[in-house]
Amino acid sequence: MxxxxxxxxxxxxxxxxxxxxxxxxxxxxxxxxxxxxxxxxxxxxxxxxxxxxxxxxxxxxxxxxxxxxxxxxxxxxxxxxxxxxxxxxxxxxxxxxxxxxxxxxxxxxxxxxxxxxxxxxxxxxxxxxxxxxxxxxxxxxxxxxxxxxxxxxxxxxxxxxxHGAGQVVKAANQLVVGGIYALVGEAIVLMEGCGVDAKTGLDVLAGGLAANRILDLKRESMVARQFQPGFRIDLHHKDMGIALAAARQADVSLPMTGLVAQLVAAARAMGHGSLDHSALLKVTEQLSGARE
CATH class of the missing domain: 3.40.50.720 (NAD(P)-binding Rossmann-like Domain)
Incomplete structure (x- = not known):
């Protein structure tokens, strides 16, 4: 064609x-x-x-x-x-x-x-x-x-x-992806804060019920704090706005989506907009008292 x-x-x-x-x-x-x-x-x-x-x-x-x-x-x-x-x-x-x-x-x-x-x-x-x-x-x-x-x-x-259904499903995809990144970041902060090797811990999680594609593809780079963009925080911020707007239009409540959207917005406000969305880890670290 x-x-x-x-x-x-x-x-x-x-x-x-x-x-x-x-x-x-x-x-x-x-x-x-x-x-x-x-x-x-x-x-x-x-x-x-x-x-x-x-x-x-x-x-x-x-x-x-x-x-x-x-x-x-x-x-x-x-x-x-x-x-x-x-x-x-x-x-x-x-x-x-x-x-x-x-x-x-x-x-x-x-x-x-x-x-x-x-x-x-x-x-x-x-x-x-x-x-x-x-x-x-x-x-x-x-x-x-x-x-x-x-x-x-x-x-x-x-x-x-x-028409439009593809965009609604994509909004659902992005809210799930953002939520998983936020939780993987919290898991890393928890394990490291308790003196446990996060790489080893995530290897175990990736083989159990917590397994997911983000753990498969990004756990090593997240532990290493390598956030070269495959998909930028700036774009995920846009996508979370789409998800929230769609929820308002459909008159449904998505409380976890709202929280993840605020974490993504925080990452952007911290100057991480050009980094990969796995850089949500940096937000959790700063909330936990880490210094740049």
Missing amino acids: NIGFIGLGIMGSPMAAHLATAGHTVRGYDVHPEAVDKLVAAGGQAATSVADAVEAADAVITMLPNHPQVEAVVFGQGGVLESAKPGTLLADMSTIRPETSLEIAKAAQEKEIRVLDAPVSGGEAGAKQATLSIMVGGEEADFALARPLFEVVGKTIVHVGP
Whole structure:
């Protein structure tokens, strides 16, 4: 397929490269020219604008930081809705507010453009290894059309419901991930505070009922205080805001989500926004009296 790919950051860059390697024609655009150059080196093509990337595309994929960027790319002058041909499939794989996904779907219908909200989980490692989990909202027929593309970049691919449902499931994913990071951080602080080797202790936890993917992937780096970003605190802060807003709109109470959101906000206020979300450990350490 001819694919226009908008957003070639930490996640989008390897995803676009996988699609190019798989034989698709991928024409990519990013506000950072060096990101476009990286795609060209991987076998893709350079676009000079959003319009240039999407006007001849069969499918358009957007992978952007937040809803303002998605709205600008989709609704703006020279954007997807203005430049894409009728029948084009737009898969927004960004993590944004469900209401924005619904607005895009409604506006795109008038342009005869098919839309899916398809946020992902798995972080930079999942993007590089093409093992992302993809939660997709939209029409079943459009999901079937997009599935071969999703299979190039992901491993767990599920149609979770109508437009906006993908973003709701992603919000649920992020509140669970944030909660687990907070608890693993507390476990490390507890063990170290009691004079127990945290690495050994987490090895035991990872083999029992407390086992989870975060322990599998991040326990050693957390004990070593290595917080090179695979997914930044800044972005998780945004995602927790999405989860809280969705809870308010649904009129449900998520008290643990509120607490985790405040811990993430604290990490950001402490200046850790550019670090990996596993740096929630640093918040617990400071609450426990540790000094930088």
